[in-house]
Structure formats: C-alpha cells, structure tokens
Amino acid sequence: MENLTVEEALEQLLCHTKEIEETEEVSLLLARGRILAKDEKAEFDNPPFDRSPVDGYACHFEDLSEAKSDTPVCLKVIEEIDAGQYSDREVKLGEAVRIMTGAAIPTGCDCCVRQEDTDYGEDTVKIFKSKKKWQDYCFQGEDFKKDTVLLKKGTKIGFVETGILASMGRAKVLVKRKVKAAVLTTGDEVMTPGQPLLPGKIYNSNQSLLATRLLDFDVELVRIDTIQDEPQKMAEAIKEIAGQVDLIVTTGAVSVGKKDIMHEALRLIGAERIFWRVLMKPGMPTLFSVYHDVPIVSLSGNPFGVAVSVDVLIRPMLHKMTQDETLAIVHKKCVLKNEFSKKIKGRRYVRAFVDETGVMIPCGLHSNGVLATMAGCNCLIDMQEGRPGIHAGEEAEVLLL
Template structure:
C-alpha cells in the first residue's frame, strides 16, 4: 500500500495521532467485559476472578476448640494454684484432634486435649501441658489459667452467613485456602480472556533454528506469551505469519471468532513490507486509530474486526514490552474485571540522570525499590531489550524536557 493510498484510507478514520490518554479511552471503549462464567475446581481457580459473592454456609471452626496440647477444665478450679499448692483434677478422658466428646466436665474434673480438638461442655479454659505434671488418671496443675484463656470459640474464623470473598475477587493462594475452609470444591468464575498473538516479519526466525544471514530471532512472541500468562489470559493461538497481506488477513479472519483480542507485532509503518494496513483493509476491519504520541510504541494501529479488537504493535522489542503493559493490560483488566491488573503508579526519587532530550511522551526502563528509581546504563533504543533485564518499572517522561536530574521526582509505572 502506497503512502497516498494510506492517506486516502485515513480520511475515513475516526482518530489518528492520539495522546496516550485518548488512545486508552478508545481501546477501553472497544473492550467488552466478559460476562460468561464457568465452574472450576478450586485447585484450578488460581488467577481467575470470582463471578459471585462467596457466603459461608457454616461457622469456622464449627465447634469450640483448643489451640494447645494440654488439659481442658474449669478456670475456677485452678484460680489460686501455684508450684507449692497445685490443684489436682480427675482426668475423664483424652480427646484428640478430629474426635468429639459428649461428656460434660464438672467441678474438679478435666480432660486431656490436643491442639485442634473440640472442647467438651463445662470447660472454659485450656491449660498448657507444660504447666502440669502430664498426669493421666489425675493431673496436677501448677499455674492458673484465666477463664476463656487458650480457648478458640466456634465461628472465631468466620460466622455462617458472612460474605468471605466478594464478587470480582481474584483467587490467589489465600483465597483458595478460604474457599477450602468453607468446604468448597468449586468456584464460579469469569472465564479468562482468550487472546491470539500473531507476529510477522520475514527477517525473524523462531528460536532453535539455525540463524541465517540477515535474520534475527523473534523475541516478541515469547515476550508477549509470557506476559499474557502473567495476566492470567488463555492464549488460544501463537503463530508467525509471512509478510503477505493476504496471509495476515486469513490468519485474522480464521482466529477472530475464537478470541476476545488479537495482538499483532510488526509491519505497522508505511514501508513496502508493512502489510498490516492492507491486511486489515482486506479483512474489512474498522480502523479506530493509528499513531500514539509516545515513544516507544508510536506506530500502534488499532482496529476492530467483527467485534474483535485487533491491536497491532511495532516490531521493536522494547516497544512491545512497553505497549503490553501500558495499552493491553488495561484492556484485559476491563475484559476480565480483574482489579489485580490495574496499572499502578507512584512517585519515586531519581538516583541518576537521563540526559537525552525528551520531545514527546517517553517511557524509560528502570528499577525501583519503591522509594527511589534507577535508570540502567547502556543503550535505550527501541530495538534493544537486553538492558531491560531486571527492570521492574517504567519511568513516564513528559515531552519538552532536556532529560532528568538526580533527586527529582519521577512518575513510575510498576510492572
């Protein structure tokens, strides 16, 4: 597609050359929340979002229990004991964890009890075995224990009817434990977003192949696939498409009905081999915008094909790394109703300088400890990924600045 043809096509376009905020607004406007739900085993629910409130159907613990190994008895029987004047109580029986006794303990009596065991009626405290003579038929208690000391009440963790996990909660290891403590084996969750990644570029080869002259290895596929796993999506397709508009058109048409989002990389500029414009036009896609006022990621192209959003990123690896968090992450947050994907920002103190002039909105790889932020040395070009190793944030720099200074506050986006 020639530059003049592109200009003609652009006349029917809604927006071009947007600010980051305008681009995000357009991306989110075309990102639909996923309302479909599914029942999944709790052990397979990690990273998914609850589609309903989880209400306790029982008290936990479901009985009064002992938090120690020792003896359960009445506090009044041992209120004034000492090493010199111990109380001697009759031991009725031993209750181990998992056992339940229907006896009622009277004055002058006790039961041997283990951690987690149900406390029988009549007892209002539990004595550490270290404060006794470890007796079996009778037990001497040398130290007083207050009423309700060393005693776990029924429902101490949670009460029946309590909403323990709200709709929209992302299930992690703690939530999985809470669900199990409620007796749940399944959880009703929103299905994950289904995503396809299509990379293009005749100059790239798959890792593992012998590298031919003039070729480079494709790092964008693995970068995107790994980040999609971080975000908890279902990666439906991961494919390399040859640099022909018709091939990309077919790939988009084939996969679109099966996914919620298509991500492509490469071929979004105006060169002879930049096929994405023509491929999307051949598919009959609606182009929403082209170009964002940011670096890296400026040539981003966004379209919609039969209700499926298609975001086409540049082929520069650092541009892909920035765009996946800055642009795609908010889309997935909305689709999956997952607050854990919300972009997190904070102000941090710069520990070193970035002397390059910033003409437009720019994003710089960096490392933060939560209070200060350091820009790594080495190349910062869009095609360089190696210097991003170990980085955990991006510094957002506004245009018109002659770089940064040590000690000034920087706007940091946490990755």
C-alpha cells in the first residue's frame, strides 16, 4: 500500500500493534508512571479506628452542654493518649482523656475538644465551650472502607496514587511491563554530539529527539544505535534486536535516493511491508513493516518530520500497547492569533504554541529540516489540504503535544 491518509496509516499501524499483557511487581517508590495491572482493593478500613482530628480532650458531649467561657465544665482526666497509642479503657460521664491529633479515641467518647478551648488541665480539665455529638471526631473508615476498589486496573500511578497505595499497606504493586523499543538511526553524514564536527557532517539530532520523546512516553529503550548506510548492516541490526523489543523505530533512508537503504534492508530479512508514504507533511516517506510480529516504523530523516511523526503515528501505537490514557491524542479547536500564509498543498502539521488565549505560530522557517523554531511549542496545527492559508481569528484544529 502506498500514499495512505493519516487515518488509513493509523488503522494499519494499530492493526499490527498488540496490547502488552505481561506484568511485573515493582517497589512502590519505583512505580511512578507505571500502569496498574489489576484493581487495588482495600483489605481494611482506613483509618482502622476512630481518631481525633485535634490536640485536646476526648469526652462525652452531654458533659459539655452547659460549658461557657465564664462557666466552664470541669472533668476528670483519666489518661493521656498520644498518636500511635491505643487504650482499652472506657471513658464514663464526668471523665475525659487527654488526646493528640491522630490518636485512637477510646470507647465512650463522642466528641473531641480543642485544647485552645480548655485550661490545658492535667488531672482535671476546665472546658469553656459546648460541643455537638460527633463534633471534631473522625470515624473509622473515613478515608476508605474495607473491600472498596480504590484504584482500577489501567490507572497510571502518580504521587496521589502512590500515597493511596501506601495507605493500603502496599510495599509492592503489580504493573504492566513497559514497552521495550529500539531506536536505530541511519546516515553516514551524522555525527554523535560531543565529537568535533567534520566538514560535510551534521550532528545526529534525530536520535536524541526520538529517544527522549519515547522516554516521555515511559518506553524502555533497549537499544539506541547509529547504523551505517548499508542495507546489510541495518538488516543485521534489526534481526539482532527484534526478539528483545515490542517496537523498532528507525529514522532516515526511506525515500528513493541511492543511500535510502531501508527498503532493501527490510527485504533482506523478509519483513512484511505494510505501507510506504503517508499523505502528510512533514513525514510523508514513512515506511511501515512487520518482522516476526514486531512493528518497524521507519521515519523520515528530517528532524521536524521525526518530531511530528512520533506523536501523530507512534504515540497511538504506544497508547494501544499500554492502555495508558495519558497517551491518548487530544485535539481541540483554538483561535489562531497570527497567520500562516503558505498555500496548503496537502495535509500539513505546523508547529505552534497554545494557551488559554489561542494558538500562535512561531516566526521563522517552517521547513522539514528546521527544528530550532519548534522550541517552546506545545502543539501541532492540523491543516487540511486545499486551504489557501490560515489567518488570525480563524479557528484551527490543534493536536496537543
């Protein structure tokens, strides 16, 4: 298949993408960003006892019905209970216990009094304020009840979810394993950053850009490598890594030039060719194939083409693999704050910045090989074919990055 629309290409990509079923148990503090592999159900009430929300005194509300600032009620203090302590004693009418925030409230008490409303007494305490029944009183199970499903399978673990799991007593948690991927870049003209730049060479920006974006998506990068512009070398690299990963992404060598080796490399290993070329700019020469059930997405060598394709084409694949809803692509309509005057000859994605006031296209070059003007951009404007351009005040379709 050749010259697919973006939607047709996505259909093929997702058709050959499998959800990851394997799970692993990880330490709670290493679970950030991972996807829960099962429902997490509470095994006890939390808190597991009635507790005080204040530093003060626990007692009977009936004893305080006449308490006022000028006519305090005096109660006998029978015990002090600090947080972490527990008392089996029953508090009777006329009695109180000194209690700290978070401490278990003993039997017989039905309210707590802030110490600021007392004389801070030790053996006896004067209370200057009446209370209602159950006032300043936290009940057992106030946070959650036993057998309640607190976090569902498929939930992405963040700092709040980590806190909830900790309150459930979880030291380890069952999660889906990460997507494993390889990034293989081509181009005898590219050099690794940090080396002295030789005449006729450029630095390999695609590798760092692509690898970092995949890390944004919580992908485990099993191999990151630069391969010589020789079909046999690329074929060997793919064969070597295919059994260890769920996805292989390559950049460069997908067009029709003498050094566009990907077509031959994939033929050498007997990969199934699914499609070549997507009707989009940038990223048109994208080549998609499958080798031993491992999808291989071969992207254009243009930096902006890579930046667009990783979100437009690869991100939906990762969404299906992980069922991580934060990877779902979000589109929204926004008012354009400036114009893009080029005629739209085909479907085009334009770098831009969106905020609550609208979407702004950066000044400067927008060619496929230019990456610098994408600095600070947080979205792509999806421009459909046939428009003479787009002007300030018009509505634009935006894809959030």
